[in-house]
Amino acid sequence: MELKTINIPKDFILGAAASAWQTEGWSGKKETQDSYLDLWYKNNKNVWHNGYGPAVATDFKNRYKEDIGYMKEIGLTHYRTSINWSRFLIDYENAVVDEEYASYMDDVIKELIRNGVEPMIALEHYEVPAVLFEEYGGWGSKHVVDLFVKYAEKVFERYGDRVKNWFTFNEPIVVQTRVYLDAIRYPFEQNTKKWMQWNFNKGLATARIVKLFKEMELKEKYGAKIGVILNPEVAYARSSAEHDQKAASMFDLFFNRVFLDPAIKGEYPQELFALMDKHDIMFDASEEELQMIKENTVDYVGLNIYFPYRVKARSTAWNEETPFHPEYYYEKFDLPGKKMNPHRGWEIYPHTMYDIAIRMKEEYGNIEWFIAENGMGVENEYRFKNEEQIIQDDYRIEFISEHLKWLLKGIEDGSNCKGYMLWAFTDNVSPMNAFKNRYGLVEINLEDNRNRALKKSAYWYKQVIETKQFEAQDDDLYK
Ligand code: BG6
Numbered sequence: 053m054e055l056k057t058i059n060i061p062k063d064f065i066l067g068a069a070a071s072a073w074q075t076e077g078w079s080g081k082k083e084t085q086d087s088y089l090d091l092w093y094k095n096n097k098n099v100w101h102n103g104y105g106p107a108v109a110t111d112f113k114n115r116y117k118e119d120i121g122y123m124k125e126i127g128l129t130h131y132r133t134s135i136n137w138s139r140f141l142i143d144y145e146n147a148v149v150d151e152e153y154a155s156y157m158d159d160v161i162k163e164l165i166r167n168g169v170e171p172m173i174a175l176e177h178y179e180v181p182a183v184l185f186e187e188y189g190g191w192g193s194k195h196v197v198d199l200f201v202k203y204a205e206k207v208f209e210r211y212g213d214r215v216k217n218w219f220t221f222n223e224p225i226v227v228q229t230r231v232y233l234d235a236i237r238y239p240f241e242q243n244t245k246k247w248m249q250w251n252f253n254k255g256l257a258t259a260r261i262v263k264l265f266k267e268m269e270l271k272e273k274y275g276a277k278i279g280v281i282l283n284p285e286v287a288y289a290r291s292s293a294e295h296d297q298k299a300a301s302m303f304d305l306f307f308n309r310v311f312l313d314p315a316i317k318g319e320y321p322q323e324l325f326a327l328m329d330k331h332d333i334m335f336d337a338s339e340e341e342l343q344m345i346k347e348n349t350v351d352y353v354g355l356n357i358y359f360p361y362r363v364k365a366r367s368t369a370w371n372e373e374t375p376f377h378p379e380y381y382y383e384k385f386d387l388p389g390k391k392m393n394p395h396r397g398w399e400i401y402p403h404t405m406y407d408i409a410i411r412m413k414e415e416y417g418n419i420e421w422f423i424a425e426n427g428m429g430v431e432n433e434y435r436f437k438n439e440e441q442i443i444q445d446d447y448r449i450e451f452i453s454e455h456l457k458w459l460l461k462g463i464e465d466g467s468n469c470k471g472y473m474l475w476a477f478t479d480n481v482s483p484m485n486a487f488k489n490r491y492g493l494v495e496i497n498l499e500d501n502r503n504r505a506l507k508k509s510a511y512w513y514k515q516v517i518e519t520k521q522f523e524a525q526d527d528d529l530y531k
Contacts (some may be wrong), residue, residue, distance in 0.1 A: 056526035058457055065471025066517050067130030067170075068123075068493060069425050071177035071222060074480040075112035076136065080152055086182035087138035088190065088227065089483065092238040104486035110478055110496050116160050118504065119478065122494050124167040126510050127517040131169050132354070132424060132473050134177035134222060137203055144181050147202040154210060161211055172217035172354075172473075174281060175204055175261070178227050178483070191228065191250040197257045204261050208268055216276045220261045222424070223283045223356060224254040225311055230483075233377060237484075244375045245333045252335035255314040255345060262348035271351075280315050281354035281424045284308040286404045286411075290364035290385040299365045302381035307361075316353065316416045318346040331376040354424025356475070357408055357455075359398035362387050393451075395431040395489045402454035409462025409469055418468045426455050427475035429482070429489025433507075443495055443507040452509070457524040474513070478504065 060066070073089050086094070093105035112119055123131055139153045164171045184196050191197075204220075227237075228250035235242040258280050270276040285307055289300035309321050320342075328334040364385040391400045405423070412421050428451040436444045456472060463469050479492035487498060493510035497503045516522045 054526045055523040058453075058460060058522055058524050060456075060460065060516070060520040060522070061463065062520060063470075064460075064463075064520070065130050065422065065473075066513070067128050067132060067172070067471065067473045068126075068477035068513075069132040069473040069475050070112075070477050070480055071174070071179075072134040072136035072139075073106050073109070073177065073179050074476075074482070075110045075133070075478070076139075077109040077111045077113050078107050079111065079113045080156075081139055082142065082150070084142070084183065085139050085150070087136065087179040088182055088185045089178050090138070091182035091185060092483075096238045099484055101484065101486040101488040104481060104498075106481055108502070109481045111502055113156065115502075115504075117163060119494075120160075120163045120167050120169065122504060122506065122510075123164070123169050123477065126493060126506070126514045128169055128477070129517070130172055130217075130471065130473065131164055131477065132172040132174070132217075134174040134179065135207055136179045137176055137200070138179050138181040140207065141181075141203060144184060144199050144203070147199070147206050149206055149210075158210065161214055165214060170217065171215050172219070173211075173215050174219040174222045175207060176200070176220070176224075177222040180227075189246070191253050191257075192246050194253060194256075197253050197260065200257050201260050201264060204264060205268075208265070208270060212268060212270045212276065213274055216274065218265070218270075218276060218278045219354060219424075220258040220278070220280045220350075221254060222281045222354075224258075224280065225251060225283065225307065229307075242375055244331070244377060248328060248333045248335045251310050252337055255311060255320075256337075256341050258315055258350065259345040259348040262350060263344065266348070277351040279350045279352040279354060280311070281356060282308075282311050282315070283356040283358075283425075284312060284408065285359070285361035286357070286408050287361045287363055290362065290387075295365035296363070299363045299382035302378060303361065303363050306378035312353075312416065314345045315350050316419055318349045320345075331380075333376055350419075352420040352422070352470075353412075354422055354473070355408060355412075356425035357404055357423060358426060358475075360401040360404045362390075362399070393428055393430070396429045396485075400428075400451065400454075402451075402458045405455050405458040406462045406465075409459060409467035410465065412469070413462075413465075413467040418466070420468050420470055422469055422471040422473065423455075423459060424473050425475040426472065427451070427491045429485070429491045431489055433490045433495070441505065443505075445507045445509045448507070448509045449512050452513070453522055453524040456522065 142148050142150045188196050228247045230237040232243045232247040265278040287300040287303040289296040362385040363382040366383050370380050428448050433443050476491040478494040479490040479496040495505045
């Protein structure tokens, strides 16, 4: 297929992402400062690939100056990460700040800005403190919501004058889905009602932080914005038939609209209330809390988009003896001939970028948004090294090009998308897969003292940032 040159709007942001727990490592962490992820790792190390977990990660805590140097070299203008709640405080009830961690964070932010890289920061990327998980059941508790607001206030007090892009959560649906819905992560409890309560409490927490943000006048004083980073899994029905379409819309309701609607529209879909009632999974929400959500919607959203989710109507009976699961209404559909990333087991379908872009325009008031994560994890990348020891990750370049191409087409058709953040800046630790699949522009060599090296994609990305141009397949669909 022929290649065509694609132009990127001049003000379109091209950055890269990571998170605190996936990079920083435990250096300087106190015994009482475990996060939920640390707790899971400590209780279940055997499921983490080759035993690697958050303990050392990429050692960003000690090597951030070196890493920010690489950001500068690549020409990244934005870096998205998180502040680790479990480490930022030493007393979660009274929001007592850990001065050592806070000053490290302060240095990271200063160093980023000094190097021309805008920090974009989430307050939680699965880093809910372990002790709050054990004592109160984590996000199932409204008290934990109160503590999160107290924590956010301290963060804003420290860095609110310098950080312009804030997010309450990264992928707020993920932990409870793995733990309470699918029961594949510690502590392996299948409990759909808990799942729904976590969903609600995180939606409520977002609204409360938006309110706090307004009260602290961070927008007026510093031009800052507050949003949330969600991971809608764009649902495609097997067929145009009504039963398959319904399966896709049920999936969308339970996994996408459950966060998109309250955050952007300030309201839960009415259909969801009826379904929660029917399946006895109604969340506990007061009138005041629903009003809080209504009055405090986000300024913008980040969306993490990796793969499409294909569904069909159920063809087998639901086992009524198991707790309700949204799968009651659908089954996964295995599309024949789909293109796969075999390492991660995710379908590659760049058109998803266009579809979500148009959806944001048409169903969500064309709110400002950006791609907060997209990328390709590949196993054993060392085999692609050339003589100069540079990983030739042409598959990643193709992956990014194709996704960017469809995203830009969405913008051309009116979607208010402002940027693209690649996952990830460097290789880092994934939940459970650890360092198995590598996502980075920058290689982390575990065999060689975690030394860093730019991959071919880093040089390519640098050029794209500089020229605001790249080449992609000239397929008919694009015309
Ligand atoms: C996103 C998360 O879901 O995808 C990241 O925000 C994660 O934390 C990334 O690392 C890639 O997924 P995985 O499971 O391969 O690490």
